[in-house]
Every structure is written in structure tokens, then in C-alpha cells.
Amino acid sequence: MTERALKARPRNRVIVNKTIAPYLFLVPFALFFVAFLIVPLIYAFDISLYKKAMVGGVKFVGADNYIKAFADPKFWEGVGVLFKFAFLQIPIMVATALLFALILDSGVVWAKAFFRISFFIPYAVPAVIATLIWSYLYGPAYGPIGQTARFLGYEAPDFVSPEWILGSIANIAQWQYMGYNMIIYFAALQAIPTDLEEASVVDGASAFAFATRIKLPMIVPTIIVTVVFSIIGSLQLFTEPFLIQNMARSVINSNFTPNIYAYNLTFVGQQPNYAAAISFLLGGVIAVVSYVFMLVVNRRNDR
Amino acid sequence: MSIVGKSATSAKFRRNRWLLTAILSLYFIYTFMPLFYVITAATKSNQDLFSTFGLWLAEDFQLWENLKTLFTIQDGIFLKWMANTAYYSSVSAIGAALFATFAGYAFAKYSFFGKKLMLALVLGAVMIPQTALVIPMFLMLSNLGLTNTSLAVILPSLVFPPGVFLMWAYIDDAISNELIEAGRVDGAGEFHIFSSIAFRMLMPGFATVLILAFVASWNNYFLPLVMLIKPDMFPITVGLAQLYSTAISGTGGVLLFTVVMTGALVSIVPVIAAFLLMQRFWQGGLGAGGVKA
Numbered sequence: 001m002t003e004r005a006l007k008a009r010p011r012n013r014v015i016v017n018k019t020i021a022p023y024l025f026l027v028p029f030a031l032f033f034v035a036f037l038i039v040p041l042i043y044a045f046d047i048s049l050y051k052k053a054m055v056g057g058v059k060f061v062g063a064d065n066y067i068k069a070f071a072d073p074k075f076w077e078g079v080g081v082l083f084k085f086a087f088l089q090i091p092i093m094v095a096t097a098l099l100f101a102l103i104l105d106s107g108v109v110w111a112k113a114f115f116r117i118s119f120f121i122p123y124a125v126p127a128v129i130a131t132l133i134w135s136y137l138y139g140p141a142y143g144p145i146g147q148t149a150r151f152l153g154y155e156a157p158d159f160v161s162p163e164w165i166l167g168s169i170a171n172i173a174q175w176q177y178m179g180y181n182m183i184i185y186f187a188a189l190q191a192i193p194t195d196l197e198e199a200s201v202v203d204g205a206s207a208f209a210f211a212t213r214i215k216l217p218m219i220v221p222t223i224i225v226t227v228v229f230s231i232i233g234s235l236q237l238f239t240e241p242f243l244i245q246n247m248a249r250s251v252i253n254s255n256f257t258p259n260i261y262a263y264n265l266t267f268v269g270q271q272p273n274y275a276a277a278i279s280f281l282l283g284g285v286i287a288v289v290s291y292v293f294m295l296v297v298n299r300r301n302d303r
Numbered sequence: 304m305s306i307v308g309k310s311a312t313s314a315k316f317r318r319n320r321w322l323l324t325a326i327l328s329l330y331f332i333y334t335f336m337p338l339f340y341v342i343t344a345a346t347k348s349n350q351d352l353f354s355t356f357g358l359w360l361a362e363d364f365q366l367w368e369n370l371k372t373l374f375t376i377q378d379g380i381f382l383k384w385m386a387n388t389a390y391y392s393s394v395s396a397i398g399a400a401l402f403a404t405f406a407g408y409a410f411a412k413y414s415f416f417g418k419k420l421m422l423a424l425v426l427g428a429v430m431i432p433q434t435a436l437v438i439p440m441f442l443m444l445s446n447l448g449l450t451n452t453s454l455a456v457i458l459p460s461l462v463f464p465p466g467v468f469l470m471w472a473y474i475d476d477a478i479s480n481e482l483i484e485a486g487r488v489d490g491a492g493e494f495h496i497f498s499s500i501a502f503r504m505l506m507p508g509f510a511t512v513l514i515l516a517f518v519a520s521w522n523n524y525f526l527p528l529v530m531l532i533k534p535d536m537f538p539i540t541v542g543l544a545q546l547y548s549t550a551i552s553g554t555g556g557v558l559l560f561t562v563v564m565t566g567a568l569v570s571i572v573p574v575i576a577a578f579l580l581m582q583r584f585w586q587g588g589l590g591a592g593g594v595k596a
Binding site for chain 2: 108235238
């Protein structure tokens with residue numbers, strides 16, 4: 001009996017399987033990851049070292065494209081726009097998402113499920129369609145905001161003027177992604193054990209103090225992760241300004257954001273080599289900003 | 304707690320409840336307003352779109368006419384866009400969710416050489432700007448003659464790093480190591496354990512990743528914009544954006560203004576419906592990812 005049981009448990013085979021199995025599970029993802037991520041990156045890096053020659057084909061120029069990009073005001077203007085955009089959009093979005101998550105978590109309000117779900121709905125709307133809808137809303141003639149202003153005797157506000165354009169784009173992002181962040185914060189708040197709540201109510205802490213002093217600090221790691229993803233997303237801004245360009249040619253130029261710049265360099269300017277250098281430089285900026293943010297936040301947390 | 308104190312608390316509680324519900328209601332109006340505008344705009348004639356108030360219906364109810372125009376312009380190309388979107392997104396989502404599940408399972412339930420490096424690579428991938436990937440991909444695929452095919456849109460979408468992280472977090476929580484160990488003791492092979500024990504238990508997480516991958520692919524604009532040239536290959540996002548540029552550039556396209564909004568309405572209704580029906584999955588799954596983070 002014991003002998004049979006031991007035979008039925010071929011220990012060697014199990015150990016071998018446990019060693020190889022994870023790699024086999026990873027094969028499909030890894031294959032595509034290499035083919036559609038690593039290889040294109042290597043290819044992009046490779047072409048970024050070349051330049052179209054005046055006569056016949058391309059020639060190797062080393063870091064020339066990068067040196068040119070580093071000194072290119074068109075690139076840095078775009079980065080400046082992204083920074084302004086991120087500083088405007090992310091704090092407002094995170095603050096409202098947190099506020100609403102805390103309100104919903106506190107259970108004080110009516111129709112909690114209704115609010116939670118309806119705030120999330122815009123996330124299901126593609127960025128292209130959200131931008132189209134808001135472009136209509138911003139329209140001076142057919143947009144209800146301009147119509148209301150004129151009805152009240154004011155001039156219709158110009159949402160795509162140089163002063164307002166970033167706010168108008170930030171508003172689209174707020175509309176689309178606030179609910180997504182709220183749901184994540186809400187889930188994190190709900191995961192905090194309830195006996196903690198009872199303990200602090202016995203202590204006489206008010207609901208507000210409980211929410212801000214005890215619950216909020218506990219979801220800080222979650223907040224940091226969502227902010228990092230928002231930073232990465234903001235710095236890749238493309239779709240919204242690319243479409244709004246249709247109604248604001250003079251405000252959104254061909255290098256409004258670095259991604260738009262790279263797109264135009266490739267498909268309009270026929271300079272894919274230089275575009276590749278611009279993209280890499282943007283990737284570098286994103287990595288540095290994300291890293292610095294984590295560094296600052298972690299240092300503050302350690303204190 | 305005295306009775307007086309209790310009633311004072313509940314008076315304050317009631318006041319807070321009114322105040323906070325009012326704040327949420329205001330934000331609800333903001334969230335709902337654009338969606339309501341799509342509905343009113345889709346029911347108007349082009350003339351009324353300019354001459355009547357945007358947030359109310361016009362007397363002349365033009366929804367059916369607009370739908371007819373939408374589905375008949377350029378020989379019914381909008382229907383083609385819808386079919387393309389459904390095809391690209393469903394194939395991408397199923398493939399991406401399966402790959403992410405296998406990879407997430409490997410990261411959650413095994414320790415192996417190179418694990419940390421691979422995780423770092425997958426995480427770092429999130430930071431790469433779209434242009435840095437899609438433009439070289441376009442140049443490579445055009446050398447292979449693969450641009451302007453459905454594969455050019457589907458294959459890159461099978462790589463979905465957020466799905467890997469979500470499945471990793473989900474599987475880590477949902478499937479205990481003891482269970483897998485018990486399977487091993489019974490002599491079951493690793494793949495048998497995965498397919499007969501683990502897969503059923505990770506279904507909710509799988510469903511979440513499926514939805515998120517579907518949304519990601521459905522939302523994607525840059526990839527199909529770069530890869531596809533022929534309008535009858537476009538997904539809705541690229542097609543509608545093109546219709547809009549035609550409408551706004553005024554090259555005989557004024558007629559298209561309400562049609563663009565009708566197209567927006569037709570394409571968001573099914574996805575919003577799907578979200579409402581499947582809320583159990585995304586709510587649970589997003590939570591798992593967030594808490595783990």
C-alpha cells in the first residue's frame with residue numbers, strides 16, 4: 001500500500017514540472033511582448049541613430065538626432081504643455097475621486113450604488129468619442145454652454161483659445177477618468193477591516209476625522225500608484241488635442257505635445273529617424289518624472 | 304450615550320446626508336450632461352442643431368432620418384466600422400486575457416529564475432510612449448506588407464501588461480498555495496492543476512481582464528490610425544474622427560454634423576449596456592488590483 005502510494009507520487013517529475021511550468025505559462029505573453037514591444041523598441045533605437053542623406057539612402061549619425069532633439073525648442077515646448085496639463089488635471093481628479101470615494105464609503109448618502117456606477121460610465125466611452133462630444137459642447141454656435149451664455153447676454157466663451165485649451169482638455173480627462181480612480185479608491189477603502197471602524201467610533205472620533213485621519217492614510221499606497229499611472233497617461237497626451245485641432249488650428253500646432261510632434265514628423269515631415277529620437281526622449285522624460293515622483297513621495301512617507 | 308446626544312447626532316447625520324447627496328448629485332449632472340447632449344443632438348436636423356438649445360429636444364424629431372443617413376453614407380460604411388470594431392476588440396480581448404492569465408498565474412504561484420526582471424520589464428512597458436512603439440511597428444510591418452490588415456491592429460493588442468498585473472494580484476489572493484500543493488500531492492501535473500482547479504477559481508478575475516482589454520482595444524485610436532489606410536478597415540474610433548474632420552472642415556459636410564453625434568450614440572449605447580450588465584466583474588476586479596497595489 002505504502003509502496004504503491006509512493007510510486008503514484010513520482011517526486012522527480014513533479015519537481016521538474018514545477019521548474020519548467022512557469023516558463024511555459026509565460027511563453028505566449030513573452031513571445032508577443034518581445035515581438036511587439038522589445039523588437040519595435042530596438043528597431044526604433046536603431047533607426048534613431050541614422051539620418052536620411054541628401055543623396056541615396058540613410059547614413060549613420062550616432063547621437064546626432066538626440067543632440068538635435070535635446071536642443072529642439074519644439075520638443076521642450078510640448079513637454080512644457082504636458083507639465084502644465086498634468087499639474088492642472090491630476091490634482092483635481094485625484095481630489096474629487098478621493099472625496100467621492102470617502103463619501104460613498106462612509107455610507108452617509110442615498111443611492112450609493114447609483115452614484116458609484118454612473119460616475120464610472122464615462123470610462124466606457126472611448127477617448128475619441130468623449131472628445132467629439134465635448135468638442136460639440138464647446139462649440140460656440142451649437143454648444144449649450146455658449147448658447148446659455150448668449151441667452152444671458154454674455155459672449156460665448158472660447159473654450160479652445162490659448163488660455164482655455166488646456167483646461168478644456170483637462171475637463172475631458174476629468175470627465176472620463178475620475179470614476180475609474182474613484183472605483184479603485186472605493187475598493188481600497190472597503191477593504192479596510194470594519195473592526196477598526198468600530199474601535200474608533202467607541203473612541204468618539206467623528207465620521208469625518210475617521211475618514212481623513214485613519215482611512216485616508218491607509219490607502220496612500222493605492223493613491224500613489226494611481227497618480228503614477230495618471231502621470232504616465234498625461235505625458236502621453238495625444239488623442240484629445242489631435243482631434244480638437246480640427247476646431248483650433250491656430251492653437252494646437254503640429255508640435256503641441258511630443259507625441260503629436262513625433263506623429264507629424266513621421267507621417268507629414270517624412271523624418272521617422274528624428275521622430276524615433278523624439279519618442280525615446282519623451283520616454284526618458286516619463287521615466288524620470290515617474291521616478292522623481294516616487295522618490296519624493298517615499299521619502300516623505302519614511303519620515 | 305444619552306438620548307439627547309443621540310438625537311443631536313442623528314440631526315447632524317441627516318444634515319450631512321442631504322449635503323453630501325447634493326454634492327454627488329451635482330457631479331452626476333456634470334457626468335450625465337454630455338451623454339444627454341448626444342441624445343438630443345442625434346434627434347435633431349442639422350439646422351436645428353444650430354438654432355435650438357443644445358440640451359433639449361427640437362420639435363422636429365429627426366432620429367430615424369439621422370440613423371438612416373448614418374447607416375447609408377458611403378455605401379453603409381458605418382456598419383462596416385461597427386463590425387470591424389467588434390471583430391478587432393473581441394479577438395484582441397480574448398487573446399490578451401488568456402495570455403495575461405497564464406502569465407499572471409506564473410508570477411503568482413511560482414518562484415523561478417528571472418521572475419523579478421520579467422516583472423520589472425512588464426511594469427516598465429507601461430511607461431513607453433505610444434509613438435515610440437507604434438511608429439516603429441508601422442515601419443516594420445510595412446516592410447513585411449502587413450499594414451492595412453486586421454492583424455496589424457490585433458496582434459499588438461494581445462500584449463496587455465495591466466492585465467498581467469491584475470491577474471497576478473487576483474490569483475495570489477483567490478487561489479491558495481495549499482490547494483495547488485494538494486493537487487501536487489495527488490499526483491496531478493502542473494497544467495492539469497491549472498486547467499481543472501485554478502482556472503475555475505480565477506474566472507472572475509479573467510472576466511475583469513477580458514472587459515478591460517476589450518475596452519482598451521475598443522478605445523484604441525492611435526494604433527488603427529497609424530496602421531490602417533483603407534476606410535473600410537477602420538474601427539469606429541478612426542471612422543467617426545474622420546467623419547468629424549469632414550464635417551468641421553466644411554467641405555460639403557455640414558450635413559454630417561448630427562450624423563457624427565448619431566454615430567457616437569449608436570456606438571456608446573451597447574458598451575454602456577454591457578458595462579451595466581457586467582458591473583459585478585469590473586467592480587470586484589478593479590478592487591483586487593487596487594488593494595494589492
